[in-house]
Amino acid sequence: MEINIERKNIEDIVKTISRISYKGVLHPALKLSRINIINNKFTISATNLSLAIIVSFNIENGLDKEYFVDTQTLERILSGMIDNDKVLFSFRDTYIELKTKKAKARIPYQNGEDVPTIPNIESGTNIEIPSNIFKKALTITLPAASTTDIKPELSSLYISFKDNTITAVSTDAFQLIEYTEEIFINKNFYFLLPAKETGDILKIIDNIDGALSVTYTDTLFSIKTKTITIITKLTQGVFPDYNTIIPKNSTGTVSFLRNDLDLALKFLMQLRSETNNICIDIKKDETILTTKNSNGGDSEYIISSSLVGEAFSGYVMATHLKTLASNIPSDSVNLSYFGAQSPFIAENSIGASFKYLMMPVIVN
Amino acid sequence: MQNDIDPKKLWEECMIMLERIVSRPNFTTWFKQTHITKIDDGVVSVGVPNEFAKDWLYNKFHKIILKTLVDNSPFVKNVEFIVAKYDSGINAKLVNHQNNKNISGPSLGLNDVYVNKEDGLNPRYTFETMVVGSFNELANAGAQAVVRNPGTLYNPYFIYGNTGLGKTHMIEGIGNAIKKQFTDKKVYYTSAEKFVIECISAVQNKTMNSFKDRYRHFDVLIMDDIQMIGKGEKIQDELFHLFNMLYETNKQIVFSSDKHPNYITGLEDRLRSRFSQGMIVDVHEPDYESRVAIIRSNLSKMGVGIPTESIEYIASSVEGNIRELEGNIKTIALQIDMKKRNLTLQEIKDIIKNSVKSQKQVSIEEVVKIISSFYHIENDSIYEKTRRKEVVHVRQIIMYILREDFNLSFPFIGQKMGGKDHTTVIHSYEKIKKELDTNTGLMSEIERIRSLFK
Numbered sequence: 001m002e003i004n005i006e007r008k009n010i011e012d013i014v015k016t017i018s019r020i021s022y023k024g025v026l027h028p029a030l031k032l033s034r035i036n037i038i039n040n041k042f043t044i045s046a047t048n049l050s051l052a053i054i055v056s057f058n059i060e061n062g063l064d065k066e067y068f069v070d071t072q073t074l075e076r077i078l079s080g081m082i083d084n085d086k087v088l089f090s091f092r093d094t095y096i097e098l099k100t101k102k103a104k105a106r107i108p109y110q111n112g113e114d115v116p117t118i119p120n121i122e123s124g125t126n127i128e129i130p131s132n133i134f135k136k137a138l139t140i141t142l143p144a145a146s147t148t149d150i151k152p153e154l155s156s157l158y159i160s161f162k163d164n165t166i167t168a169v170s171t172d173a174f175q176l177i178e179y180t181e182e183i184f185i186n187k188n189f190y191f192l193l194p195a196k197e198t199g200d201i202l203k204i205i206d207n208i209d210g211a212l213s214v215t216y217t218d219t220l221f222s223i224k225t226k227t228i229t230i231i232t233k234l235t236q237g238v239f240p241d242y243n244t245i246i247p248k249n250s251t252g253t254v255s256f257l258r259n260d261l262d263l264a265l266k267f268l269m270q271l272r273s274e275t276n277n278i279c280i281d282i283k284k285d286e287t288i289l290t291t292k293n294s295n296g297g298d299s300e301y302i303i304s305s306s307l308v309g310e311a312f313s314g315y316v317m318a319t320h321l322k323t324l325a326s327n328i329p330s331d332s333v334n335l336s337y338f339g340a341q342s343p344f345i346a347e348n349s350i351g352a353s354f355k356y357l358m359m360p361v362i363v364n
Numbered sequence: 365m366q367n368d369i370d371p372k373k374l375w376e377e378c379m380i381m382l383e384r385i386v387s388r389p390n391f392t393t394w395f396k397q398t399h400i401t402k403i404d405d406g407v408v409s410v411g412v413p414n415e416f417a418k419d420w421l422y423n424k425f426h427k428i429i430l431k432t433l434v435d436n437s438p439f440v441k442n443v444e445f446i447v448a449k450y451d452s453g454i455n456a457k458l459v460n461h462q463n464n465k466n467i468s469g470p471s472l473g474l475n476d477v478y479v480n481k482e483d484g485l486n487p488r489y490t491f492e493t494m495v496v497g498s499f500n501e502l503a504n505a506g507a508q509a510v511v512r513n514p515g516t517l518y519n520p521y522f523i524y525g526n527t528g529l530g531k532t533h534m535i536e537g538i539g540n541a542i543k544k545q546f547t548d549k550k551v552y553y554t555s556a557e558k559f560v561i562e563c564i565s566a567v568q569n570k571t572m573n574s575f576k577d578r579y580r581h582f583d584v585l586i587m588d589d590i591q592m593i594g595k596g597e598k599i600q601d602e603l604f605h606l607f608n609m610l611y612e613t614n615k616q617i618v619f620s621s622d623k624h625p626n627y628i629t630g631l632e633d634r635l636r637s638r639f640s641q642g643m644i645v646d647v648h649e650p651d652y653e654s655r656v657a658i659i660r661s662n663l664s665k666m667g668v669g670i671p672t673e674s675i676e677y678i679a680s681s682v683e684g685n686i687r688e689l690e691g692n693i694k695t696i697a698l699q700i701d702m703k704k705r706n707l708t709l710q711e712i713k714d715i716i717k718n719s720v721k722s723q724k725q726v727s728i729e730e731v732v733k734i735i736s737s738f739y740h741i742e743n744d745s746i747y748e749k750t751r752r753k754e755v756v757h758v759r760q761i762i763m764y765i766l767r768e769d770f771n772l773s774f775p776f777i778g779q780k781m782g783g784k785d786h787t788t789v790i791h792s793y794e795k796i797k798k799e800l801d802t803n804t805g806l807m808s809e810i811e812r813i814r815s816l817f818k
Contacts, residue, residue, distance in 0.1 A: 219414065233415060
C-alpha cells in the first residue's frame, strides 16, 4: 500500500506525537507510535500512560491495517527529508519505506503487542470551550504548581467551571495563583489537571483557535480538534481549600508598572543572592528592590510607585517576582501587605481577575 | 476467614509472585503504583493510578492477577480495577525544588486541608488528633457530651474564641465523631460565608426551595465563623427559619465564632437569643504546657523529632495562637527535611524570631531600665563612659540581650547605648556568650531577666 503525504504535515504530526512519546518512558513499548489505516483514515497515536495523542487525517486509499514504528526514528527521518514537499509512504511486509526524490529510508516495524490501547472517553460529558480563554487560564496558573509528585493535588491545576466563570488555581504551598474569567458555558464542573500534562497540552494546542471540543469523565479529560485528540488522566484527590488562607485587611497596597518590575528584575539578577531572594522596600512614591550576595556584591533598583496605606518591606523569592511579571494580565501591579507571616498578594488592575500569593522569605 | 485478610499483605505477596511472572518493564510500568483498596465479598478491588493502567491491566493481566490472588487467598472470587489515589505511606512533606534550596520561611497553610465533598468535613479533624489542655478542656468536654447525645443535651452548641485556637478542629471533630457513632445521621459542615453565598445564589437563580430542602434534611448542621453571617435581613431570616426547623426536630446545631453571640455586630436579637439558648463555651490561648503538648503532637504527626530544649524554647517564645505555632513547626520540619539533619537551637531561634512577641513590645530604654534595676545599678550610668566594673558587666549583659533576643544590629545597639562603637558591642556580646557556657549563675540571671519581659 502506498500513500503520498505532505512532508510538512506529517513531520509536524510526528513531532507532536514525539513530545510525549519519549518523556519519562518506562517500557520500550511506549517508545512506539501506532499507525492505523482504517476506512481511508490515517491515524497515528502514542501514549506515555498519562497523556495520549491521536492525530488523524483522510487519505485517498488504504487497506485496513495497523503498524508500530519507533517514534523517534520516524521523526528524525522526516526532519532530514527536506528536499521535497511530499513523502511517499510505502507499507511493506516488514517495514515502512519513506521516499522523496533524493532520500529513502526503510523503518522496520516493531512488535506492538505491549503498546497500550488508549482509553475510550466518548461516554463522558462533552462541551465546547473557547480555546483562547482556556489556554490563557492554564498558561497563567501553570507556573505556581508544585514540580514534585509528593502531593499530586499540588502538582495539578484546579480548573472549575461554575456560573459562567472559569477559575484556574495552582499552588506549591509557597505561592498560589488564582485566575478567574467569564466564560459562557452552562455547566458546572471541576477537575484537577496534572501540571506536567498541562505543559504538553499547551504546546500542542498553541496554534489552535476557536472552540475546543472537550470531553471529561471522573478520571480522564480530552480535547478534540479536527485532526488532533489529546487525552489526559486527571489527578484523583481534593484540591486544598485555598480560600481560607487568603488574608484579608491589608495594611498597605502599592501600585507599579509590570514593565518596570521586569526591568528591575533583569538588572538585579546579575548580583543575586545565593538564596535568590529580593528585598522589597515600599516607600510613599517609590519601591526599592535590592539584592545582596555573599561575595560582597549588591544591587539596587528603584521603581516609581504609588502607596495607599502604611509603608512595608520584606523579602520575596526572585522567581516569584519573575512569575508575577510574566503572568499578570495587566500592565500594572497592585501589591498588598498583610503582616510579616502572611503572604503578599499581587493583583491586576483591570480585566479578568488575577491573584498571586507569595509567601515572604525569612532571611537569616 | 475473609475478614482476616490483610489487603496490604496480600498484595505484597502477589506482587512478589507477579514480578517473577511478568517481564521487568511490564512489572515496573503497570504494577508499581497499584494497591488493594478493598476486599468485599471475595471481590478484590485493585487501585490503579489512571484509566490507561486500568484498561491495560484488565485487558492484558486480568487472568494472571486473579490467579495470583486466588493462590494467595482462597476466599478471592474475582478482581476489579478502579482508578484510585496511591498512598505510599510516606509522610507527605513538601519539598521546595526551586533554585533557592535555602529558602527559609512559612508556607501557605494548605497542607492538611482535605475535605469530604458530601459532608464538607475534613477527615483529619478528629478528637484523637486534637490536643486537649486547660485552654480548651471545657469546650472539649461539652463537645464529647454533644456527640453522646446529639440534638438533646447541648443544642445549639456554641464555641467562641480568637482566631487560630482550634475551634474549627473541635467542631469538625464533633461532626466526624457523630458520623462514626451514628452512621445513619446526615452531618454537614459549612461556613457562614459559604451559607451566605449559596443563599444569595439560590435567590438569584430562583432555587430557594431546593436550597431550603437541602439544609433541612441534615441531622447535624455545623456552621463555622457564624460572625460572618453579615447584616443581610434575608440571610438572617433564612438562618432563623432553618434554625427553628432543625431545633424543633431535635437536630443538632453547632456554631463557632470569634466572639460571644452578645458581641456579634449586626446580629438580630432573635438569632442572638437562639444561639445562646444551648451551651456557650470559649477556647483561649494555650498555656505553656499545652503549647509543649501541641508541638510534640505536631512533630509526631510529621515524623520529625527535635530536642526537648528546642521544644521548650519554642513553647516559651511563641505565645500566639495555635495556627502560628503550627506554622512555625511546619517550617522547622521543612528545614529538617531539606537539610537532612536536625536543626541547632540557634537555627530554630532564627526561624521563629518573627513570632517572638517581646521584640515588638519593649523599647531599648525599657530593656536598659529593667536590667539595670535587676542589678541595682543606676539607669543613667549604663549610658555613661564609666569603666566601673559592676556597670561594665551589666552593660555587656544588656548588649547581649539586645542582640540575642531582639536581633538588633551591633551598630544600632552601640548607637543607643551612649554612642559606643559596634566593635565594643561585638566584644561584649561574645564575652557574655562565652561566659554562659560555664557560668550557670549568669545563665540563671539571664533567664530571670527574660521572664521580666513577658
